[in-house]
Amino acid sequence: MPPKEAGEPIGVVATSFTFDAAFFEEECLASFLGLETNPTDDGPAYLIEREDKLARLQCASVLVDVHHCRGTRSLRWDLLPARLPGIQHAKVCLLVWSNQVRVMIGSANLTEDGYRRNLEVFGVLDYHVGSKMPVECLLQTTNFLRRAISYSVTDTPAAPRWYKLLDRVEEDCSSWGTMAADRKRAPVQVETLFVEPAGESGFDQLKRIWPAGVGPKTADIVSPFFDPPESKNAPVDEVWRLLRQRGEVTAGYHVASEECSGWEELGHHRWSLQAPDSLRRTPRSSAVVEFNQVLLPDARPLHAKGIWLQDDRYAVYQIGSSNFTSAGMGIGKRSNLEANLVYVLDGKRDERLLKAVEATFPKSESVDPDEVNWQPKANDEDAESLSQIALPAFFGDAVFSLDTAGDGAITLHFAGGNCEPFVLLIEGTDKIWFDSSCLEASQSSITQTLPWTKTRPPSGFEVRLGDRDALAWWPVNVESSNSLPPPDELKDLPLDVLLNLLGSSRPLHRVMADYLAKQIKSDHDETATAIDPHKRVDTSDFLLQRTRRLSWALTKMRLRVERPTATIETLNWRLYGPVGVFALAEAIAREATTSAESAFLLAELALELSRADVVATTGCVDVSIHRNEISKLNDKLRSLLKDDAGDSEPANLRAYVESVFDEVIQ
Structure with missing residues (x-):
């Protein structure tokens, strides 16, 4: 929702792992634009207002992991697939108004569950003239978003629109905040923590951010997912290395759980924890591990992720998209793309503030590990466990445009090389629009431009690969905003x-x-x-x-x-x-x-x-x-x-x- 003095909407770029196109368009974008109408009650008036306000934006674009990059939508905003050895798991929203920029980094995907049902965590930084927010976080976020789009189709016309909005933020808004030198004695500092393939691990960044000469005494971790039980569970070892190496230290895990029915009469374990028993591993006798069940309000599924580090003076709180997994923290063979904010708190300068931030950590109750049945939740946020068919890299960009006569056309860009037989289906139908036999018969095997005679441009094509039942999705983006025909009501x-x-x-x-x-x-x-x-x-x-x-x-x-x-x-x-x-x-x-x-x-x-x-x-x-x-x-x-x-x-x-x-x- 735009703040009071935010001014007019300029643009938004966002990233997500799972994605709901209708929710993003009808709820998120509608709030950002301040729409007065809705698609359920207002019909044509909604289409007209949406068209009117979306057409004024410099950019509206979402980068989604290729496994989930799908959905019918207005071509007034771009949808881009990201391909990584791991997954695109970052959840970043950069909202730009004429007088304000908002950075949102958290654990929630751009879905209805993420914004309305799950237990999630968000960090929000608002920038405007006179803002006290750290400028470095804003510029580091725009740089991250530049790197993030490099995992998508780079020659798409949607990419310049993405870069143009980031350029505007960096040029016009870099003075909307404070520099590190001006915040030396502030009781709270905020830093970004991004995990990327071949980049610095999340644990190494936390070690660098920790403000004291020796490591923290305690680490509390909340996560819905962990490395599989059969693995070494490298993040456990990294936590013990992060804590100080002398004296007593404690690692506490805060996880979702269920009480087993009839456990007393049947002699079963009392609690079923959604975690592997490899978390119990400790390096020495002075290292203590504790387990806690998160108290989930209204039975909300746990999806928040966080690491709380503390000693007698300081606390460091990491929140964002990184699960407590090797891929999520950037220490595995396949590193995800992740985004987090880190709050550094000085209890000596402001103990009340430290306690206030600590109160946002999910509430939990201690459980006896000897009364636990270890049942880790299947990690559907792991690259190796994804069941959805991803669009192969052979399929580049699909672009809708208008020719000089005002007729619609779609240009299909193929990356070349070999690909199994495929057909493109018109969205919502079983009608074949194009297939691989047409490509093989053409003189140009890389680019095909075909007329589009239907009234409404397609938001994408369903792709059937070989004889598979499941369908991949090839999103269509528009060459320019001038290429889009107006709604029928405005023609x-x-x-x-x-x-x-x-x-x-x-x-x-x-x-x-x-x-x-x-x-x-x-x-x-x-x-x-x-x-x-x-x-x-x-x-x-x-x-x-x-x-x-x-x-x-x-x-x-x-x-x-x-x-x-x-x-x-x-x-x-x-x-x-x-x-x-x-x-x-x-x-x-x-x-x-x-x-x-x-x-x-x-x-x-x-x-x-x-x-x-x-x-x-x-x-x-x-x-x-x-x-x-x-x-x-x-x-x-x-x-x-x-x-x-x-x-x-x-x-x-x-x-x-x-x-x-x-x-x-x-």
């Missing part, structure tokens, strides 16, 4: 409707909802027309009447166009969107009863645009760029003038129109 709107939209101060979706409701009832009341003789007089041909009706709308349009905007995408939407200036010009050219009327009204439109007074505003599109885009639009308006008008236009009118366009196009 080729009549001039009267556009005048009402431009002349109204109400949001687009509200005005359109009223218009659509009237269309359902009737376009006009025939009875009233028959009774009132004045209504039988059609004045639509009168140039003066048209000009009067247009003048107010043109003034409102100019004010809308000249208003500073945080993104070039918003400006393009105002100029070229389905309710933008060029749509109004096309409606004038289409509906004018004479070429003279069309030429005169287009000249008035160009003249009004030339009066736009763009004011320089911090964080908004540069004034010179803004004005240049308006000038380029005026050039396109001139192209709508009919060349074959001939003598049908009065000479003085033709001269006036030419003089207007000569003046406004410099």
